[in-house]
Amino acid sequence: MTESLADAITAAGSAVNYLRNAPVKPTVFPVQPEFTNWRSEQKSWRTSVALLDQSHHMTDLFITGPDALKLLSDVGVNSFSSFAVDRAKQFIAVNHEGYLIGDAILFHLEENSFDLVGWHMVLDWVQYHGEKGEYDVSFERDASSAVRQGDPKQYRFEIQGPKALELMEKATGQPVPETKFFRMATFEIDGVTVRSLRHGMAGQPGFELFGPWADGERVRSALLAAGEGLDLVQVGSKAYSSSNLESAWVPSPFPAIFSGEGTQEYREWLPASRAGSLAGSLQSERVEDYYLTPYDLGYGRSVSFDHEFIGRAALERHAAEQRRQKVTLVWEPEDVAAALRSQFEPGVPAKYIDLPKARYGQYQVDRVLVDGKDVGISHDAGYITNEQAFVSLASLENEFASPGTTVTVLWGEEPNSTKPSVEAHRQVSIRATVEPAPYSAFARENYRKN
Structure with a gap:
């Protein structure tokens, strides 16, 4: 019998403890790693x-039936007033408290026929509500090649x-x-x-x-x-x-499914194998400290209050009080080099920084500080050859989100978790400079304006 997420969390003692020590292997894209370099x-x-x-x-969730669009509208924060066949959009969903579940790309294939493509977090949420609600819909799931x-x-x-x-x-x-x-x-x-x-x-x-x-x-x-x-x-x-x-897209933000209205039933429905893993220097037993709003990730322009949806009232409150915004952090080369150099020095090294992508859990959540005060969280981190820079995407308090602001990223876990991707290491502080998101001027001036 498949273990539910609810049972796995009970056995671990808490959601954070389960996710931080999740016995899942590192994410491997089932595609050839390099054709050249x-x-x-x-x-x-x-x-x-x-x-x-x-x-x-990626996972495809094919949704068909007379109520397919109604289901998507009831769950998604996007407007569907003019969502015709042969259009697509970044579909976004939140929980009843207005915190982000996740996002994926939604294709309108034919009349009453859609394909929701991406990480499984938001796909699971949509399917759950479609199955539990009174919707005339059917689902076909085509999971990634890693599990299919x-x-x-x-x-x-x-x-x-x-x-x-x-x-x-x-x-x-x-x-x-x-x-x-x-x-x-x-x-x-x-x-x-x-x-x-x-x-x-x-x-x-x-x-x-x-x-x-x-x-x-x-x-x-x-x-x-x-x-x-x-x-x-x-x-x-x-x-x-x-x-x-x-x-500047954050592919796997922490999903707000571990507390809040209706989530206990959802965790009983969701297999534990699809819960993911938590990595990074943010240490809190309060799972809500890891939650994000759509505004923290720059998704505000996709939110539309022209219809009723799960979490609408709470999201309106978040919209009126946007405390964080998405930025790029450009890590100080000397500090990155020092962390890498620690692998060749006596003593316990810093957490290994892989290239080009340094994430070591499905949900990477690192503390960002200014003068010892927490001012936000850092998400995905990695190297951009086109900019010759090591960067991370982050959600920072508005006061500290101006380009040129100097911050510190706390890299590594203390204490070390037992995830397979984590070796014995020590935490290190890495200086970083706040820059716009996207960092590339071409992306800001061409891609984002669309």
């Missing part, structure tokens, strides 16, 4: 064109970079019709019908292509052939996993 692959989406395979690491048996239902390829449009025109043999951001279009590539989302990743222009799995290799081969002469670069999982640092 991750530094060159990171550069490709800035200088030429990158081809990324997204077919394996057999092939995916769909292939999903990302084309990104300044030559993305040229690549698409060579692959389709015709001019690409102008498609607005987050709108879909249909193309023919090597005789195969391909659906496309006009998208951006790492702040660069591009397309997300998808279709039946059986067509995937044919489409990939056609893209590779069209990429000859365009410096097309296949990107592996190492570089891909770090791309969010340039676009």
Whole structure:
């Protein structure tokens, strides 16, 4: 019998204790790590064109039925007043207290037919409410290749970079019709019908292509052939996993499912295996200290109070009192180098800093301080070749969120947890400078304005 999250937390004594010591292996993207090297692959989406395979690491939740849109509207904070077929949006959900559950990309495929794609946290929340509520809907879940048996239902390829449009025109043999951001279009590539989302990743222009799995290799081969002469670069999982640092998207924020109205029943429904793991220097037995609002992550413009949804009243209160904002922290090179150098010195070293992505739990939550006072939390951290900088995404109190502000990131756990990804280490303080999010000027001036 599958253990529920509620039972696992009871056995561990608390939600924080369970998550901090979760016996789960480090997240591994089930895609080739590198085709050349991750530094060159990171550069490709800035200088030429990158081809990324997204077919394996995300979960698809297909939602169909007469009440599919009603369910999404009841759970999501977004407006659905003009959400027509062939459109997509960043779907966001909160709990009854207005704290973030998670986000994913929602595709409106056909009338009464949707595909919610991304990390499973928000997908689970939607499916739970669809099954427990009085909705005429059905669900089909296609989990990531890390846990699924057999092939995916769909292939999903990302084309990104300044030559993305040229690549698409060579692959389709015709001019690409102008498609607005987050709108879909249909193309023919090597005789195969391909659906496309006009998208951006790492702040660069591009397309997300998808279709039946059986067509995937044919489409990939056609893209590779069209990429000859365009410096097309296949990107592996190492570089891909770090791309969010340039676009300033936090992929796995801590989900507010461990307390609050209705969450006990949800935890009884949710398998413990999908709970995730908690890493970082923030140590608190009060699980609410890890929660975020959509405004902490810059999602305010996606919130719409034009309909009733779970958490609306509480979210309106958060909207009136936005205390934090999302920023980029550029870590001091000398301090990063000192932490890395500790691996070669006597004594207990600093927590290992992996490259290009340094996250060592599904939910990375590190303390950010100014003069010893906590002023926010740091999320994903890693290296951006295109900026030659080690950075993290953070949510800081407004008073300390101005570019140029000097802060300190506390890196490592004290005491050390028992997660498989954690070795014996000591905490270290790393100075950092607050910069805008996204950090890349191109991403701020082009991607975010859409």
